[in-house]
Amino acid sequence: MTTIAHCRSTSRCGRFQTMVCAAAVFLGKLIGWLALAVLPMLLFAATATATAAGQVQPEPTIEAASPPLVKLPETIKQPLALDRFTISYWVDSSGQASFAEAREQSYNNSPNRVSLGTSAKSTWVRFQVVNPASAERDVFLQFPHAYHNKSLGFYETDGKRLLRKAVIDLNAPEDNPYLYKGAGVFSFQLAPGEQKTLYVHSVSYSHQWFELQLLDAFHSKQALVSSYTDSALIVGILIALVIYNLLLYFFASKRENIFYSLYLVSAAIWIALSYGLLSGVFEVYGDTALQFHTSLMAFPIFLILFMTEIFKTKLHHPTEHKFLQAMLALLVVAFVWSLFDIQAALQPASSLAALMMVVTLSVGISLWLKGEVLARYFLIGHGFFVFFNALAVLYYKGMLGFHYVTSHGVGIGIMLEALMLAFIIAYRMKLLEDMKAVQEELKLQAATDPLTRLYNRRFFYAEADYLLQRAQSEHYPVSILTLDIDRFKQVNDTFGHAIGDRILQELADILKGSVRESDIVARFGGEEFVILLNKCDFRAASKLAEQIRVAVTKHAIELSASETMSFTISIGLTEVLLGKEQIDDAIHRADLALYSAKKAGRNRVEARV
Template sequence: MGAFSVWLRCFMFVAVVVGAIHNSSAATQQAPLVEITAPQIEFETFPLEYYVAPDPTTPLAKIKTERFTPYQSKLALGTDAKTTWVRFRLRNATQQQQRAFVHFPEAYHNRSVAFFKMSQQQLVDQVQIDLDNLGDTPYMIRDQAVYDVVLAPQETVTLYIQSVSFSHQWFSLQIYDEHHSRQALASSQTDIAVMIGILLALIVFNFLLYFSSRSLENVYYSLYLISGAVWIALSYGLLANAFGMYGTFALHFHLSLLSMPLFLIFFMIAIFETKQHYPTEHRVLRLLSLLIAADLVYGFFDVVGALRHASSLAGLMIILTLSVGLSLWRKGHPLAKFFVFGHVFFFIFNAVAVLYYKAILDFSYITKHGVGIGIMLEALMLAFIVAYRIKMLEQVKAGQEQLRIEAQTDALTKLHNRRYFSQRAQELLARARAKQLPLSVITIDIDHFKQVNDEHGHHVGDQVIVQLAELLRSSTRSQDVVARFGGEEFVLLLYRTSLDEATQIAEHIRYRFKAMPSKLNAEQELVVTLSAGVAEVDLNASSIELALQEADAALYEAKHRGRDQVQVAKAQLQNERLSTA
């Protein structure tokens, strides 16, 4: 028992000695030196040291005794460094007084920032910036914390800066003279403003598309863009710069990091129609949306807790949505390859950002802005997908319209067929009745047409039919209806045209047709004639068929009397109809 007591005392003595040596070396450890050698001050990157404190309330006196880690002025320390201290020495090596401005551009996303200035081991100034209670502090300029230091010639001071974040610890520091400080403040957020401007233009455009097409994918895409724009503007300081949004209040808007993938999933369900055509992929997307929605709802009660899982959910979302896109591509969906292409960029840049947030990758413009760049690239590709889908729908619509036209058009003459005539005739009859305007029909038949086919061939017969069709088209107005009923029979429905006017039109057509012979060869021509019957529509009749029957009877009369003539429906039939009306 006595031996054990001796060993215990020896161990405690060694521990005390090692601790004393550690504290002594930490206390004597000098911070990296940044020297000002000219009136122009512009340090974008410089050496410093950092220390991750377990508690934001640890006093400076205790922090000074801790061992700091050498680093550069751009740090990415991950989620386990919520309270981080940095320090460096600043020396004025010139022979005149200098005023330096220390910039902390990422202060907007912190809980608090503090600056401590020491000279000759004494604390001579300190500034505390609580982003939940800024008040009238002059040290928070829009999105940046700026601390100015006045240095006498050859003076050296040590600066300690405390950064307390909500979740991820990443920031940079710069040192400028007054001129460069103003320039830095004026030029900050320009790139982010351009990103947001592009997203806002896409948002407005897609809402306009929704109002014209009523397609849900346009709504989901717009909401995705809104979430992405809010997150970019918030995460990169534009909202702090423009609207003074800081601290806990601004933190809640980070939930857009969860709403953004949620609306992307809804967009995929709508644009790919997974519910109707791809049940397996639809179940995967629905399950993923439920997980994200659950974390989003949880965020309304504990935003920090919800955001703690956001990176993992984002990684899961990217992998599963990319897998669904590849599956749809393999199954032949025409839009899937474009989605996969855009989503790969989103995956790459978000993976870079996640590695940066977890302190695996160092601070750089790409790593810091990885999520924003990924959102922008995917947003542009999704815009292309929306535009391509519109083009596809227009092609389908054009194809359907072409089929409709073909169903109503005679293939040889490109005139309307009997089906279209029947539909259009009822519309014109209703309009004529409403306005009490005359409406007439002309039936036309080519004389001896079978003989033309038998003696000269069907190609000559087709030529004769096409010539007559062109003549009929040029002899009528756009409001009239010209149709080929079949073979050599044609019908004209003439709106706002009396019986006498229709008869004159029929005679004009007969005369011109006879005067335009068809060429058989260079030396021979074929003269063909036609016969026509004319009747006026009784506006009190139940249908237009009666007028057609009368015009057919008049046409038969023209054939019976020797062809190449126009006959009008018998007057006694017209009078009989009028008397019974």
């Protein structure tokens, strides 16, 4: 039984939001554990394809020094999948050196995975390859991360002459046989015992980092199939979180849901761009791809907006709010700058990211120390973000080596933080629902009789006035029953107040079980009860009143194992004259009917028109 239509809809909405909240917490945890289980298994692989190579005229020159030598497997039956070998590189600070000039320079030895920072936009790489097998070998030199380059060149020499070259302009990638889904691929042949020297010219927009691989045809195709599995998985989970969060916003209408969704969208775009998924699926390269790096400036903006909203810093933590606003202003300036000159805006991006991490982490710690319940969960998620992004910042600056964790640090950090932010939203919804439940319980206690759990007189009058207005406007009948227990004082005197209380409670249960959800049952005091029957005329009310009377008469209260007792009630009823009287007038007429029932011998129903 509930009160009236608007109360029922509020109650149902509360129950539904509680169900959504519980689902939010469960799904947030489920997605989090699944992602944390899968992330360590993500594999970083290169893409490849076999391409035909065009011949150019030989060009006689002399090597400046002996490059590192990479020795292929001894026999042709052994697989070729070299992803760890030594190369040498030279940074062309002018960016104008020709191949002839580049090969005369002094090179520095390095692993084949390298990050050189922002001061090495034009970098030349060289190494020697020898085939010790007794048969000719087809070799595929792959540059898996060509998608972030401005241009890429491959040069094949026999140590003295330039035999072949291939240049990829990422701003004009159409029909280039050396570019496949973001990977640069250069195939060449080595006769038995033959040795060749290879050069690679990598021109980046900002940060110079790359990886080289030497593969046979089988492993080249295998790398192609699994090129972007990890980034696709991360982006897929982020998109799922966006959809999930928008559903939460639909039911909760909280601004933090919008900021979180925008954070996820901008982060997903940047991850798809930075790890090759955007180029692999949509073939977006060069200057066009570079412009998408504005998302790098966008997602920290939405993260800070999320913090200000979820922690209500403007209202409760003004000092922390000022720091967040200052950081937000810097990020907005960087974002606007990136719209006009993305390449220049990316130069300080790593330093700005480091500053953002310091500010947000410091604010999180401060809020935690001040007792913010959600701050500790934020610090866990943001701690992951800061740790992995710190690795990425050092990597992009050339201070850490090329590893999967360092090269994918931003993506991993975003992923883990996004999952924790989803949990924070779900947990906050639970806290709000708990607070709402407490408030509803307090309201219920103020509106109900503590003994019978029926509504009290004050609540009855408030709801009855609303119901009568609605009944009058929608033209349906309303009836009133008043009743009390016959000779209740005598029962109390004979059996004691404990039994009297039991009679009141069990009568309340009978009344609640006899009416509909749209009706109101209230205890007015002592043994007096009033029932408002919604959409019930005089005839139906008379029938229901008689049913209640009979049910009470048949009800027995067990006093002991061998002794029971029963009691009776008298009922007065009337139909409300809508538009002609107030609720007090109708109750008064029902009371007069009740007095008539008492005078007529009790345990009966009387009516007044």
